Amino acid sequence: MNKIQNTKDLSFYNNAILFTELINKKVNDNIDDEELKLMQTLIIDIFFYVNNLQTHLANIKIQNSK
Numbered sequence: 001m002n003k004i005q006n007t008k009d010l011s012f013y014n015n016a017i018l019f020t021e022l023i024n025k026k027v028n029d030n031i032d033d034e035e036l037k038l039m040q041t042l043i044i045d046i047f048f049y050v051n052n053l054q055t056h057l058a059n060i061k062i063q064n065s066k
Contacts, residue, residue, distance in 0.1 A: 009054065016047050 023043060027036045 012050070016050075019043065020047070 020043065023036070023040050027033070027040050030036055
């Protein structure tokens, strides 16, 4: 993995953490808002999907380098 990709990954994870904290705060402030709860669930699913893709790519790169 090169420095540019590392920087992009760090930026993505930083944004993911910040966004998750913001949405969690909104959900806690509006506990009855079902739409916010759905947004919270969907964004977590998206983050897990992206993480899975990145892990898969890293594993492929390791396999191809052998």
